[in-house]
Every structure is written in C-alpha cells, then in structure tokens.
Amino acid sequence: MDIRQAEEADSPAILEIILPVIREGATYALDANMSEVDALNYWMADDKETFVAEERGIVLGTYYMRANQAGGGRHVCNCGYMTRASSIGRGVARSMCQHSLAYARERGYRAMQFNFVVSTNERAVRLWQSLGFEIVGRLPAAFRHPTHGYVDALVMYQPL
Amino acid sequence: MDIRQAEEADSPAILEIILPVIREGATYALDANMSEVDALNYWMADDKETFVAEERGIVLGTYYMRANQAGGGRHVCNCGYMTRASSIGRGVARSMCQHSLAYARERGYRAMQFNFVVSTNERAVRLWQSLGFEIVGRLPAAFRHPTHGYVDALVMYQPL
Numbered sequence: 556m557d558i559r560q561a562e563e564a565d566s567p568a569i570l571e572i573i574l575p576v577i578r579e580g581a582t583y584a585l586d587a588n589m590s591e592v593d594a595l596n597y598w599m600a601d602d603k604e605t606f607v608a609e610e611r612g613i614v615l616g617t618y619y620m621r622a623n624q625a626g627g628g629r630h631v632c633n634c635g636y637m638t639r640a641s642s643i644g645r646g647v648a649r650s651m652c653q654h655s656l657a658y659a660r661e662r663g664y665r666a667m668q669f670n671f672v673v674s675t676n677e678r679a680v681r682l683w684q685s686l687g688f689e690i691v692g693r694l695p696a697a698f699r700h701p702t703h704g705y706v707d708a709l710v711m712y713q714p715l
Numbered sequence: 716m717d718i719r720q721a722e723e724a725d726s727p728a729i730l731e732i733i734l735p736v737i738r739e740g741a742t743y744a745l746d747a748n749m750s751e752v753d754a755l756n757y758w759m760a761d762d763k764e765t766f767v768a769e770e771r772g773i774v775l776g777t778y779y780m781r782a783n784q785a786g787g788g789r790h791v792c793n794c795g796y797m798t799r800a801s802s803i804g805r806g807v808a809r810s811m812c813q814h815s816l817a818y819a820r821e822r823g824y825r826a827m828q829f830n831f832v833v834s835t836n837e838r839a840v841r842l843w844q845s846l847g848f849e850i851v852g853r854l855p856a857a858f859r860h861p862t863h864g865y866v867d868a869l870v871m872y873q874p875l
Binding site for chain 2: 668671691710712
C-alpha cells in the first residue's frame with residue numbers, strides 16, 4: 556500500500572470513499588445531506604493536508620491532517636480517516652494512522668487529538684487505542700446516531 | 716446590564732474587547748497576530764450568533780454561540796465569552812454565560828460544550844463550574860501559554 560499526498564485528480568476517488576460515510580451519518584458529525592462539492596471542500600480544505608492510500612492504482616482510503624487549534628494550540632494536530640467500504644478490515648485505517656503519526660512528528664507537531672470519536676464506533680476506538688491514543692474525554696450524549704439515538708463521543712489524544 | 720444580539724454598529728466596541736484578549740494569547744487558541752478584520756470575522760462569523768452585554772450604552776462584554784459540530788452533533792452548542800479588561804470582576808462573564816444557557820435552551824440545544832479552556836485560566840474554570848459545567852476531558856500540554864509554557868486545556872460540558 557502506498558500512501559501519498561492527494562492531488563486534484565484524486566477527487567473522484569476520494570468522493571467515492573467519503574460520500575457514503577457522510578451519507579450514513581454514523582461516525583462523523585457532518586451534515587449527512589451535504590453536497591458533493593461541500594464534502595470535497597471539507598475533506599480537502601485549504602487548512603488541511605490530504606492523503607490517499609492506494610494499491611495498484613486503486614484508492615482504498617484517505618485521511619487529512621490539520622492543526623487542531625490556532626495560536627497557542629497549533630502544536631497539536633487533528634486527523635480524519637475514511638476507508639473505502641469494500642476495503643474495510645484490511646488494515647487500511649491502521650496504515651493511514653501510522654503514516655499520519657510519522658508525518659505529524661516530521662512536521663513538528665507535539666500531539667495528535669481526535670475531537671469527536673463516536674463511542675459506538677468501537678472498531679475505531681480499539682484501533683486508535685492500539686496505536687497509542689488514550690481516551691482523555693467523554694462527551695455525554697453528544698452525538699445523535701441514526702439508529703442508536705444519543706450516544707457519547709470520545710476525545711482521544713496522543714503526545715508525539 | 717442588558718444583553719442583546721450584536722449589530723454591525725457594535726463592531727468597534729467588540730473589537731476593543733476581543734483584540735487585547737487575542738493579542739495577549741493567554742486564554743484563546745487564536746493567532747495572537749491576526750488582523751482586526753480577521754478577529755471580527757472570527758467573532759461575528761456567519762455560523763455564529765454574537766451578543767453584547769452593555770450598561771448605559773457601554774459594551775462591557777461579548778459572547779458568541781454556534782453549533783459545536785454539524786450533523787449528528789448539532790444539538791450541542793459552543794460559546795466563547797470575552798469581557799472588557801476594565802470591567803473584569805463585575806460579573807459580566809457570569810451574566811453572559813447565564814444568558815447563553817437560557818438562550819441555548821430556548822434554541823433547542825441539548826448541551827453546551829467548551830472545547831478548550833486553558834487550565835491556567837482558573838478564574839474561568841471556577842466560574843464555569845459554579846454555573847454547572849463539568850470538566851469532562853483534559854488535553855495534556857495542549858496549549859502553549861505565553862508565560863507558563865505548555866499547559867493543559869480542559870473540555871467542559873453541561874447538559875441543558
């Protein structure tokens with residue numbers, strides 16, 4: 556698997572990955588009905604660096620990195636990861652997260668923070684924990700899950 | 716003290732309040748060198764409702780409210796408060812926070828979250844606690860304070 560900076564030409568592949576996740580509305584706090592343009596503008600915003608994970612020319616996953624806060628908080632980065640539905644379970648998210656941790660260190664970030672991990676996304680919570688993240692906060696009933704109703708969201712954090 | 720929605724004409728007074736706080740860089744994770752226009756655009760952004768607290772026509776403080784997340788997280792609001800330096804200690808922040816809690820309930824929000832309360836801002840931490848907020852998360856060394864160096868930031872939360 557090769558992980559590299561996303562280019563303009565990756566937009567259709569990125570959209571194929573992120574749109575189903577956004578439409579499902581079960582793991583990201585984003586408007587499930589947002590337009591394709593808004594979705595791409597969100598994922599590839601000017602304040603983000605966006606990456607793709609590909610294998611034999613097929614994009615299997617994508618992630619972004621940005622400073623989580625400005626000013627006195629700009630040494631902490633934030634990332635979001637999404638995997639192509641048909642590639643889940645093959646270690647794509649794990650590889651992207653490992654890549655992002657190495658890249659964040661290279662860029663001089665001192666910590667990585669996930670602001671809003673939906674607690675019912677247990678697969679993700681376990682994966683982030685196995686990669687060194689700790690749950691440093693719990694937001695009670697902060698996410699309205701499309702099938703589970705109001706569930707907690709977690710703040711996860713890792714010094715680098 | 717009267718608390719009301721901010722109008723365009725309040726911009727100079729708002730700027731007089733927020734600019735020193737931003738320039739000091741000790742309590743908000745914002746670029747301390749941001750321009751006056753950027754500061755106003757931040758505080759009065761389209762996704763925010765901005766209020767002013769005034770007494771005898773003098774603006775003593777200002778706050779904003781916005782949805783903290785989109786989609787499944789949009790039932791939780793976020794606020795930021797700033798008090799005119801010369802009016803600190805007169806209960807302006809307390810009055811604004813009480814106003815915001817009532818307004819948030821009125822608007823149908825189910826909780827209020829502060830994402831990044833600098834732990835050395837003890838006056839604020841105590842005030843928010845006295846108004847019903849709990850510390851639900853601690854971000855280790857997430858803020859670089861201009862004089863104290865790296866200090867923790869707190870996530871505070873209150874169901875409404």
